[in-house]
Amino acid sequence: MIDVNDIKGRGSASKLEEYSGSHPYILYLKKKHINDKHFQLTKNQHDYIEQNYDRELEYINKIVNISSYIGEQFKKDYLLNHIPKRILIETILHDGDKSLHCIGKLFRNQKQNTMFWIPKTQIFDDLEQNIKEVNLDWDDINTMSKSDKELYQHQKEGIEFLLSRDGSILADDMGLGKTLQSIVASIVGGFEKILILCPASLKINWRRELMDFVDEDDISIIYGSNWEPAKYTIINYDIIKNFHTIKKRGKEYEDWELRREIATEEYDLIICDEAHYLKNNTSQRTKIVLDLYKKFPPKSFWLLTGTPISNRPMDYYPLLTLVNSHLTKNWKFFAKRYCGAINFRKNGKMIWITDGASNLDELNEQTKGIVIRRKKEEVLDLPDKIVIPYYLELPDRDVYENVFNEYLEWAKLEGKRMGFGKHLVELTILRKFIAFEKVKFSMELIDTALDQNKKVIVFTNFKEELETFMNLLGKKAVCIHGGVKGDNRQAAVDNFQNNDDIKVLVGQVKAAGVGLTLTAAEVVIINSLDWVPGNLEQAEDRAYRMGQENNVTVYYPLFEDTVDTLVWKSLQRKKEIIDTIIGDETIINEILDNLEDHG
Numbered sequence: 001m002i003d004v005n006d007i008k009g010r011g012s013a014s015k016l017e018e019y020s021g022s023h024p025y026i027l028y029l030k031k032k033h034i035n036d037k038h039f040q041l042t043k044n045q046h047d048y049i050e051q052n053y054d055r056e057l058e059y060i061n062k063i064v065n066i067s068s069y070i071g072e073q074f075k076k077d078y079l080l081n082h083i084p085k086r087i088l089i090e091t092i093l094h095d096g097d098k099s100l101h102c103i104g105k106l107f108r109n110q111k112q113n114t115m116f117w118i119p120k121t122q123i124f125d126d127l128e129q130n131i132k133e134v135n136l137d138w139d140d141i142n143t144m145s146k147s148d149k150e151l152y153q154h155q156k157e158g159i160e161f162l163l164s165r166d167g168s169i170l171a172d173d174m175g176l177g178k179t180l181q182s183i184v185a186s187i188v189g190g191f192e193k194i195l196i197l198c199p200a201s202l203k204i205n206w207r208r209e210l211m212d213f214v215d216e217d218d219i220s221i222i223y224g225s226n227w228e229p230a231k232y233t234i235i236n237y238d239i240i241k242n243f244h245t246i247k248k249r250g251k252e253y254e255d256w257e258l259r260r261e262i263a264t265e266e267y268d269l270i271i272c273d274e275a276h277y278l279k280n281n282t283s284q285r286t287k288i289v290l291d292l293y294k295k296f297p298p299k300s301f302w303l304l305t306g307t308p309i310s311n312r313p314m315d316y317y318p319l320l321t322l323v324n325s326h327l328t329k330n331w332k333f334f335a336k337r338y339c340g341a342i343n344f345r346k347n348g349k350m351i352w353i354t355d356g357a358s359n360l361d362e363l364n365e366q367t368k369g370i371v372i373r374r375k376k377e378e379v380l381d382l383p384d385k386i387v388i389p390y391y392l393e394l395p396d397r398d399v400y401e402n403v404f405n406e407y408l409e410w411a412k413l414e415g416k417r418m419g420f421g422k423h424l425v426e427l428t429i430l431r432k433f434i435a436f437e438k439v440k441f442s443m444e445l446i447d448t449a450l451d452q453n454k455k456v457i458v459f460t461n462f463k464e465e466l467e468t469f470m471n472l473l474g475k476k477a478v479c480i481h482g483g484v485k486g487d488n489r490q491a492a493v494d495n496f497q498n499n500d501d502i503k504v505l506v507g508q509v510k511a512a513g514v515g516l517t518l519t520a521a522e523v524v525i526i527n528s529l530d531w532v533p534g535n536l537e538q539a540e541d542r543a544y545r546m547g548q549e550n551n552v553t554v555y556y557p558l559f560e561d562t563v564d565t566l567v568w569k570s571l572q573r574k575k576e577i578i579d580t581i582i583g584d585e586t587i588i589n590e591i592l593d594n595l596e597d598h599g
Contacts, residue, residue: 015053023052024103024115025093048094048101058092060127067365070122074106078114082107087118089127097330121337124365126326131369134163141188146212151184152177154379159185161372162302167323169275169303171373174449174523175386175553178304179209182271186232187213191269191300193231195262197289198273200236201441204393204560206273207234227261237277237285246291263296272322274448275303279315286318293322307451308371313338313363314354323370327363338363376522376551385544387554389568392441394434394559403430404563430563435465435528438557442527443472445555449523450476450503455496457521458506459513459539461528469506469527477504480512496520513539519548525555529564533571 016030026049032039041049063086071083084106090113094101099119106114136159142150151159154172158181162168170178186194196206203221210219210232220230225242235243243261247253270292272278278286293301301322309316314335321328328334335341340356376386394400442458449456460466463481470479478492496505497520505518509530521543530536544552558564 015049019053021053023055023057023093025101026052052094055094058095059090060092061088061090062125062127063088064127065124065365065368066118067122067124067362070118074116078106078116080107092127097333120326121359121362121366124368126366126369130166132164134160136160136163136188141184144184144187144213149180149212151180152379154374155181155184158372158374159188162300163189165323165370166299167301167325167370169305169308169319169323169367169371171305171308171371173373173375174306174452174454175388175551176374176376176379178306179206179273182302182304183210183213185302186269186271189269189300193229193265193267194233194269194271195265195267195298196232196234196271196273197237197240198234199277199444200238201392201444202273203234203236205391208391208560229261229265233265233267240288241284244288244292246287262292266296266298268299269302270298270300271302271304273304275305275319275322276307276315276451278303278318278322281318290318290321306448308373312355313357313360316363316367320367320370325367325370327366376553377549379551384548385540385552385554387540388556390441390445390555390557391565392438392557392559394437394562396437400430400433400437400562403433427563431528431567432462432465434559434562434564435460435462436468437559438527439465439468439472441557442469442525442555445523445525445557446473446504454522455502455520456504456523456525457512457518457539457543458504458525458527459509460506461509461530463508465528466506466508469504473504473506476502477506478502480505480507480516482508482511484511493518507539509535509539513542516542517545517547518542519545521552522550523553523555525557527557529556529567529571531567536571 016026016033019026019030021027029041029045029049065086066084068083068085071085074080074087075083087107088105089100089102090105091103092100093103093115098121099117100123101115101117103113103115106116136156138151138156155177158170158172158178162170162182162185170181172178172181198206207219207221214232218231220228220233222228222233222235222239222243224239227243240262243259244263245253245257245259247258272289278289280286281290301324303319303322305319308319317328317331317334327338332341335352335354338357338359339354340358341352341354342356343350343352345351446456446458458469460469466479466481470477478495480489480492484492492505493516495502496518505512505521507513509526509528513535524540524543526536526539530539540552540554556568558568
């Protein structure tokens with residue numbers, strides 16, 4: 001016990017006697033002290049008074065979900081007739097590192113409030129998250145798209161989720177339209193300035209999707225060190241350092257040394273696409289985004305990622321910080337509770353090992369209020385096969401333009417003497433160049449799919465292109481090309497279908513695009529286009545056929561403003577015609593008409 005007359009050099013008796021606040025527990029202790037001359041404070045009560053004597057009560061009046069464990073404890077301690085799953089926290093009396101002291105109700109229609117303690121880990125809602133009521137006119141919203149694109153039900157729910165919270169993580173499966181949901185939410189939410197952070201390979205895709213809803217003048221893509229923002233400013237993670245400087249402790253800066261272009265725009269919404277790029281707390285890009293969040297916070301922060309936890313729970317911590325999760329208020333607690341952390345001293349410095357995982361079900365429950373995740377197989381309103389053109393920016397455009405211009409000049413000089421076969425040969429050179437340039441972008445799609453434990457088929461047209469993929473993928477891939485026959489071909493199929501260690505099948509469109517059942521795959525990537533639409537549809541359907549239990553997503557990576565997009569547009573126009581009527585010449589002649597316009 002502790003002498004009531006010894007609280008930090010001041011008499012606890014007089015402190016309690018003088019207390020004139022409204023804190024019910026301190027008032028209870030005051031009454032005990034006045035009415036019971038034998039009353040003595042415990043050490044915990046002493047600390048409680050010190051911590052809360054001048055603290056204002058926090059009125060939140062919020063219904064929260066709780067764990068079955070604490071529900072059973074409440075039933076036992078308060079003689080309830082049932083195990084409560086939800087409780088009302090009306091007022092927080094004390095906010096400790098691990099627990100809360102509250103006033104509230106433990107069951108519906110409870111007449112009098114109850115005072116109770118509850119561990120923070122047993123509350124499955126974020127008490128600090130301000131959830132706003134959202135009422136949207138979907139009939140009006142469905143007319144916003146220039147291409148008459150209608151939203152699926154899961155996309156409507158995602159838009160409402162984003163708008164109802166200032167910070168949230170949209171963690172939908174690949175192909176469910178995270179970009180679309182965030183664009184529509186940004187428009188109907190009335191945001192004036194929007195910053196979009198994404199990998200370099202996605203900048204063009206973002207612009208194309210935005211142009212279906214807003215004018216091109218409202219969109220700006222940032223390159224290099226040239227800052228030209230617009231209503232929607234798109235910038236890749238690799239160059240944000242050019243527009244925001246993190247101050248180093250103890251260093252004096254001249255004004256010209258501090259880059260503040262992003263901060264001075266005062267964005268009211270920041271969207272981080274492929275937000276798992278921010279999982280490393282020590283990376284420069286993560287430090288910059290965290291600095292923007294803490295010192296120049298927007299009204300809303302939305303993170304888009306299909307793999308919020310790509311490897312270990314500690315990867316999740318920076319993302320949870322950016323959406324103001326209560327779990328990030330105490331790093332040590334998070335590390336010990338969810339990362340199985342251990343620590344030790346080395347050379348006088350505390351070292352933490354946080355690469356473990358623990359209490360993952362609890363972590364999932366604790367983040368439900370700020371994370372929305374839907375898997376394709378759970379979303380019933382989707383088509384079974386989703387085909388997505390995936391627009392990219394060609395990295396080495398100068399080389400492409402040189403090859404392309406040489407081809408145009410050559411074609412003009414040849415004139416009518418140039419036959420169809422010669423055109424085909426020269427266009428193949430361009431297609432090969434594009435196919436090799438796309439490999440690294442397709443590898444990003446493959447890595448994302450594998451992170452989500454999905455098997456992948458990659459279709460190619462050229463031998464060297466196929467070999468490049470196989471060299472990069474190593475033992476986790478098998479391949480099928482024209483030279484793979486009989487038993488070896490079937491062995492590759494069986495391995496892909498049944499061996500958990502084989503994640504990818506790389507095949508040539510004509511060799512692997514027909515006659516095979518590859519239903520273990522949920523993702524198909526067409527790295528290089530074939531001339532015939534029917535060949536591509538056959539390739540798509542290697543995964544989408546009898547025996548497939550999941551939805552299939554087909555990606556077509558396409559380089560903007562190249563022969564690639566000319567071929568794609570022509571293929572789309574011809575798809576409705578019977579495949580046997582369409583040969584190489586039909587497609588190429590249409591492309592040549594477009595090339596003349598280009599020249």
